[in-house]
Amino acid sequence: MLLIRYLNLNSHIPFLKIRLLTSLLVLIIMFGSLGASLTKGFNLGIDFKGGILIEIRNEPPLAIADLRVKLSGLGVGEVSLQTFDDDRDTLIRVQQPDSATTSAESVINVIKQNLPETTEYRRTEFVGPSVGRDLVQQGIMAVVLSIIVISIYIWFRFEWQFSVGAFAATLHDIIATLGFIALMQLEFNLATIAAILTIVGYSINDTVVIYDRIRMNLRRYKARSTEELCNQSLNETLTRTILTSFTTLLALIALFYFGGAAIHQFIAVMIFGIIIGTFSSLYVATPLLLVMRLRATDVALPENPLENKPS
Amino acid sequence: MARASTFSYWLTLILVLLACVAALPNVLSKNARDSLPSWLPNQTINLGLDLQGGSYLLLEVDMEHVENRLYQDVLTNLRLAFVKARVQPENVSRKENIFTITLPSETSWPDISRAVQNETIYNGSFRTQSALNNVIFELDPALILSARQVAINKSIEIIRLRVDETGTREPLIQQQGANRILLQLPGIDNPERLKELIGTTAQMNFHLVNDSIDEPLTPTTRVPPNTIVLPLRSAMGLGAPQYIAVFRQAMVNGETLVDAQATFQDGRPVVSFRFNTVGATRFGRATQENVNKLFAIVLDNEVISAPRINEPILGGSGIITGQFTVQEANDLALLLRSGALPAPLDVVEERSIGPGLGADSVEAGKIASIIAFAIIIVFMVASYGVIGILAAIALIVNVIIMFALLSSLQATLTLPGIAGIVLTLGMAVDANILIFERIREEVAIGGRQLFVVLSEAYSKSLGTIMDANITTLLAALILFMFGTGPVKGFAVTLGLGVLTSMFCAFMVTRLLMLLWVGRDKSKLSILGNT
Numbered sequence: 001m002l003l004i005r006y007l008n009l010n011s012h013i014p015f016l017k018i019r020l021l022t023s024l025l026v027l028i029i030m031f032g033s034l035g036a037s038l039t040k041g042f043n044l045g046i047d048f049k050g051g052i053l054i055e056i057r058n059e060p061p062l063a064i065a066d067l068r069v070k071l072s073g074l075g076v077g078e079v080s081l082q083t084f085d086d087d088r089d090t091l092i093r094v095q096q097p098d099s100a101t102t103s104a105e106s107v108i109n110v111i112k113q114n115l116p117e118t119t120e121y122r123r124t125e126f127v128g129p130s131v132g133r134d135l136v137q138q139g140i141m142a143v144v145l146s147i148i149v150i151s152i153y154i155w156f157r158f159e160w161q162f163s164v165g166a167f168a169a170t171l172h173d174i175i176a177t178l179g180f181i182a183l184m185q186l187e188f189n190l191a192t193i194a195a196i197l198t199i200v201g202y203s204i205n206d207t208v209v210i211y212d213r214i215r216m217n218l219r220r221y222k223a224r225s226t227e228e229l230c231n232q233s234l235n236e237t238l239t240r241t242i243l244t245s246f247t248t249l250l251a252l253i254a255l256f257y258f259g260g261a262a263i264h265q266f267i268a269v270m271i272f273g274i275i276i277g278t279f280s281s282l283y284v285a286t287p288l289l290l291v292m293r294l295r296a297t298d299v300a301l302p303e304n305p306l307e308n309k310p311s
Numbered sequence: 312m313a314r315a316s317t318f319s320y321w322l323t324l325i326l327v328l329l330a331c332v333a334a335l336p337n338v339l340s341k342n343a344r345d346s347l348p349s350w351l352p353n354q355t356i357n358l359g360l361d362l363q364g365g366s367y368l369l370l371e372v373d374m375e376h377v378e379n380r381l382y383q384d385v386l387t388n389l390r391l392a393f394v395k396a397r398v399q400p401e402n403v404s405r406k407e408n409i410f411t412i413t414l415p416s417e418t419s420w421p422d423i424s425r426a427v428q429n430e431t432i433y434n435g436s437f438r439t440q441s442a443l444n445n446v447i448f449e450l451d452p453a454l455i456l457s458a459r460q461v462a463i464n465k466s467i468e469i470i471r472l473r474v475d476e477t478g479t480r481e482p483l484i485q486q487q488g489a490n491r492i493l494l495q496l497p498g499i500d501n502p503e504r505l506k507e508l509i510g511t512t513a514q515m516n517f518h519l520v521n522d523s524i525d526e527p528l529t530p531t532t533r534v535p536p537n538t539i540v541l542p543l544r545s546a547m548g549l550g551a552p553q554y555i556a557v558f559r560q561a562m563v564n565g566e567t568l569v570d571a572q573a574t575f576q577d578g579r580p581v582v583s584f585r586f587n588t589v590g591a592t593r594f595g596r597a598t599q600e601n602v603n604k605l606f607a608i609v610l611d612n613e614v615i616s617a618p619r620i621n622e623p624i625l626g627g628s629g630i631i632t633g634q635f636t637v638q639e640a641n642d643l644a645l646l647l648r649s650g651a652l653p654a655p656l657d658v659v660e661e662r663s664i665g666p667g668l669g670a671d672s673v674e675a676g677k678i679a680s681i682i683a684f685a686i687i688i689v690f691m692v693a694s695y696g697v698i699g700i701l702a703a704i705a706l707i708v709n710v711i712i713m714f715a716l717l718s719s720l721q722a723t724l725t726l727p728g729i730a731g732i733v734l735t736l737g738m739a740v741d742a743n744i745l746i747f748e749r750i751r752e753e754v755a756i757g758g759r760q761l762f763v764v765l766s767e768a769y770s771k772s773l774g775t776i777m778d779a780n781i782t783t784l785l786a787a788l789i790l791f792m793f794g795t796g797p798v799k800g801f802a803v804t805l806g807l808g809v810l811t812s813m814f815c816a817f818m819v820t821r822l823l824m825l826l827w828v829g830r831d832k833s834k835l836s837i838l839g840n841t
Contacts, residue, residue, distance in 0.1 A: 057667070105506065105658070121500070122668040128659035131369060135795075142793035149785050157778055191727055194790055194798045198734065198805065201786035205738070205779040209745065212775040243744050247690055248737030251683035255733055258682055260675030262361070262668075262726055270734075 015234045015282060016227055016290070022283040026172065033179020040182045045189030046125060048139070050132035051077075052094040052104055054111065055122040061087035062116070070114055076107045084261060089122070104128070139193040143174060146200050154208070159299055161292045162211050166204060169285040173203045176276045181269060191266045199273030202248075206241065206281040213237050214289065215299050222296045230286050245278050320825075323818040327708055333715035356717045359725035359800050360662070362676070364669035365497040367796060369660035370470075370509065372490050376654040377462040378455060385410065385433050385450055392430035396423040408450040413443065420446050459490065462653040467492055470656075472649035473508045491659070500665045504642075512611050512655055513646040515565030517594070518557035520605035520617055528554035541607070543614045544633065555614050557607045562597040563590060571647035573640040580640035582631045584647060591627025599623040608633075610643070662796070676729035683733045684710075687740055695747060701823040702743045709739050709808075709815040716807050725800030735808025738783065742816035746772045761828065769821060776813065784809045 046053050064083055071079045071092065078095040094107060104126045112121075127135075147170050155163035177196055181188060213233040221229060249271065256267040336344050336353045347353045360367055382405060389410060393400050402413040414420065420439050428437065434451035463486055470492065474482045483495035494509075496502060521538045528540055534556055543553040567590025572583050586594055597606075598620045607617040608631055616633040635643065688706065691699035713732060717724060749768040753759075787809065790802035 055668070103658075104661070120665065120667055121663075122665050123500075124661070124663045126658070126661040128371075128657075130371075131660045138793045142789050145793075146786050146789045149789065150782050153782060153785065190794065190796075190798045191801075194727060194794065194801050197786045197790050198801075201783035201805075202734075202738075204782040204786075205741070208778045208782065209775055212778065240741075240744050240748050243690075243694060244737070244741040247687055247740045248734070250686045250690065251733050251737050254683040254686055255679045255730055258675060258679035259730070260672055260679075260726075262672050262675070263730055266727060266730065270730075 011235045011238055012231075013235055013238070014231055016231050016287060019283065019287045019290075023287065026284055029176050029179070030172065033175045033182070036179045036182040040185065042178075042182055042188045043185045045187045045192075046093065046127045046132070047189040048132050048136045049095070050127045050129040051096055052092075052107060053123075053125040054092040054094075054108070055124075056090050056092065056115065057088055057120040057122055058090070058116065058118070059088065062090065064090065067115075071111060074110055074114065076110060089261075135190065139190070142193060143196060143200075146197055147171065147174070150200065150204055154204075154211075158211055158215065159294075161289055161294045161298065162215075164292060165211070165285040165288040166207055168288055169203060169207055169280040170200055172280045172284045173199055173273065173277050176280075177269060177273055180272045180276075184268070186265045186268065191263070192269060195266050195269040195273065198270060199277055202274060203277030203280055206244075206277055207285045209240065210234065210237055210281055210286060214286070218294070218296045218299045219301065222300075226294050226296070227290055230289065234282060234286065241278060241281075245274060249274055319818065320822050323822055327712070327819065330708075330712040330715035333719050334711050337714055337718060352719060354718050354721060356714065357721045357723045358673070359723045359728065359797060360495060360497060360669075361664050361726050361797050362669050362673050362724065363497050364500050364664050364666035365495065366499050366502040366505075366661065366663040368494040368496070368502065368506070368509075368658055369487065370466075370492045370494065370656045371659045372459075372462055372466055372492065372653075373655045373657065374459055374462070374490050377458055380653075381455065381458045382408075382450075388430075388432055389448060392427045393423075395430045396426035398423055398427075408452060408455060410448040410450070411440075412446045412448065414446060416444060418444075463490065463492065465653050466656065469649045469652055470494065470509055473645060474505065476645050476649075477505060477508070479505075492656070498666075500663050502661070502663060506658060506661075508642060508646065509656060510658070511646055512652045513649070514611055514651040515568065515647060516561035516609050517563040517565075517597070518559075518561050518607045518609055519597075519601060520607050521556045521558050522605060524556050528556055530554065532556075541609060541612055541614050543617075544610075555607055555617055557609070557614070561609075562601075562606065563594045565647070565651060567591075567593070568647055571644040573637070573644040576630060576632065579632065580635045580637045581633075582635070582640050582644045582647070584629055584631065586627040588627070591625075594627060594629075595623060595625040599625075610646075615643075672726045676726055680729055680733055684736060687736055691740060691743075697827070698747065698824070701827060702740070702747075702820060704823060705743065705815045705820040706736060706739055708819050709736070709811050712811045712815070713804070713807055716811070717804070722803045722807070723800050724804065725797040727797050727801035728804040731801045731804035732808060735805060735812055738780070738809065739812030739815060742772075742776050742780070742812055743820055745776055746816060746820065765821070765824070769817065773817070776816065780809045780813050 061083075064081055064087060067090070068079070068081050071081070076094055076096070080093045080095075082091040082093070083089065084091075092111065094111070096104065096107065108124060108126070147167065150170060151163050151167040154166040174196060177199055180186075181192060186192070210233060213236055214230055217229045217233050217236075218226065224232075252267055252271050252274065256264065256271065259267060333352050335351075336347070337355050339347075344353045344355070386403065386405065389412065390400075390403065393412070398418050399415065400412045401415055402411075404411050420437075424437060431448075434454055436449050436451075438447050438449070439445070440447055467484055467486065471482075471484050474484065474494070474496070477499075479496050480498055482497075483493070485493045487493040496505065499505060521534075524532070524534060524538070526532060530540055530542075532540060532554075534540060537559050538556050539559050540554050540556050543555055563586070567586050568584055569587045569590075570585040574581060574583050602620050602622060605617050605619050607614045609615070616631060618632070631643070684706075688703040691702050691706075693699070695702065710732070713735070716722070746768060749772045750764065753764045753768045753771075784806055787802045787806035791799060791806065794802055
């Protein structure tokens with residue numbers, strides 16, 4: 001009756017047997033993501049592009065088409081409108097040309113003058129072009145730094161083959177997530193960077209658990225082939241992987257539906273990331289160990305005749 | 312860690328109790344909080360602007376202006392130095408921090424260098440360019456850096472004075488980077504007035520009006536070199552812009568103002584001001600020499616009013632009238648009191664969240680977290696039975712400890728931060744699951760004493776859990792370094808969450824398990840075959 005009984009799998013699924021197939025899948029995902037990023041491009045939020053964002057709420061809802069015409073005719077720059085929540089909430093985005101001489105201040109005032117008196121201003125955001133550029137730089141640095149730091153840490157704690165695997169898996173996750181964001185045209189802002197970094201952390205989490213088990217098995221069963229031991233390790237950790245991913249996913253789905261519009265897209269990215277992170281631990285991080293011909297001797301502990309126990 | 316000592320169990324218990332006490336203020340009403348005895352913590356979690364409502368402003372100091380001021384002062388000093396050395400330079404020019412002085416042909420540098428260097432008060436080095444009979448003065452770059460820093464410090468001071476007067480609760484004013492200032496104003500979701508107050512340099516000067524020019528004035532009218540044309544501030548921006556010609560050289564400088572107050576004269580709002588002794592003397596002499604003439608009160612190159620000097624003003628105080636509203640008079644008085652900004656400030660980033668959105672986000676965050684929490688607990692109990700309940704208790708303790716840390720560190724909770732808490736719950740569950748799986752395996756090996764089983768399981772899982780959590784911690788650290796505002800809040804809760812979940816998985820769950828299993832190893836059979 002306890003779930004754990006059903007999950008007391010003692011499974012023997014030959015995960016790595018289909019690794020040629022899954023590697024193909026990985027390549028498709030990679031190229032697809034790169035393709036989507038380059039062709040569809042990213043829906044950059046004002047955090048990176050600079051510009052003005054005003055979120056308003058009107059009861060009764062405004063006639064959006066009319067508003068769009070009116071605001072576009074003000075000559076303040078490119079204006080785009082987006083509504084949600086049955087048109088009650090409207091997102092007004094203004095893209096100021098870089099050489100604009102009018103201050104953001106005056107643009108906001110002009111727009112406010114053209115909105116009804118009863119409008120509730122939920123939030124107003126303005127990012128100047130120089131700050132936007134700075135944030136792009138910082139965002140990229142943060143992602144690059146995280147991959148490097150984590151790879152170094154894994155190198156430190158495990159052998160180099162593991163570090164390469166971890167590096168590749170992390171890179172895979174980031175590219176796939178970027179592709180997802182480009183494909184769905186989700187708004188790319190600072191919160192998205194946070195989601196990407198979290199996914200990196202979570203995926204590594206997953207990968208490390210599996211690596212730890214593989215290393216332990218390699219040391220214990222010196223005679224068996226690496227492929228066999230990898231399969232065994234994956235099976236042994238399967239219960240944990242299913243339970244953890246499932247729990248985290250359920251929690252995130254709750255946040256997705258009940259957390260409100262403000263973190264909606266942030267959570268969407270994270271949900272995708274959890275799934276892709278689990279996949280990469282199985283089919284990117286592990287097969288690479290085989291590609292690099294990891295042997296039991298690579299992970300063997302220094303000889304100590306008194307030491308009998310593994311790990 | 313073969314076996315956690317009894318000491319560590321007691322320590323865990325004490326820490327958990329402390330955490331409960333520290334987290335307690337969050338569930339009490341304000342009155343209850345205020346009536347707590349002083350030795351008990353009474354701080355609640357600091358809500359971020361996206362949950363409280365408020366404004367975040369990033370200001371950039373116009374450093375070019377600061378540098379130019381410095382160069383101007385250096386130039387003046389250099390000229391003076393040469394004059395004192397009885398030399399009239401043929402030409403002085405500047406490129407960045409390098410000043411090139413062309414000496415007259417009969418002068419040689421070695422003769423005058425000592426005299427000039429004595430009079431030069433700015434750090435720098437002199438060298439010659441003999442072919443052109445030039446002397447090069449290179450200003451020490453450290454002076455430029457320190458001038459910038461002084462400008463920022465002074466700006467922060469002045470901003471603080473101006474913001475304090477508006478009664479904003481706990482504003483945060485901080486330097487960010489080399490030339491930016493960060494402002495966080497909780498509760499102010501419409502910072503228009505504040506932006507105006509901060510955006511005004513508030514440089515006030517008194518100039519004599521040049522009334523010898525007959526023709527109607529426009530910005531392009533030709534005027535003698537000692538005069539400039541300035542716009543007149545008209546009430547409420549009505550009517551065509553008017554201009555006044557004033558002498559370029561200020562009679563009295565606003566730096567000597569010591570006080571300004573908004574008051575009433577003839578029922579109309581006015582601003583009264585007072586000079587210090589130096590200013591008073593100067594003002595007195597200027598008014599004495601110019602009775603019956605008009606003088607202009609200029610604020611940031613705009614003439615506020617141009618009254619006639621009816622009699623010498625020796626007392627060092629006066630009144631500025633100018634068709635002000637009460638608010639405008641108050642603002643002007645405030646600006647004068649706080650002093651002039653050393654350089655213009657530019658708003659380069661602004662985020663204002665209204666209280667409506669803030670409250671909605673808090674609600675949504677609360678509901679979502681509770682649901683997520685409930686799902687996790689149900690799942691754990693369904694999977695692991697009674698042991699799952701233990702894990703659930705540990706999870707609750709985890710949240711309490713997180714709240715305690717957030718409250719006492721006064722770290723900021725943002726909406727992504729709430730997502731971070733939920734995420735760490737997921738990861739805390741992971742740690743527990745890893746341990747339970749290990750326990751299962753150890754139990755399956757069979758035939759050993761209970762404490763051996765448990766201690767083996769815990770020590771084997773330590774390495775894995777540490778590696779897994781430290782990498783998440785690294786990601787959180789990087790996010791913290793590079794993030795701002797809400798993202799920073801996320802990094803904080805994620806990082807803290809990782810630490811608390813490690814603590815709970817290792818100490819709290821173990822304590823609970825020990826208490827429950829007691830000596831009865833068979834209870835572990837829930838986890839698998841014994």
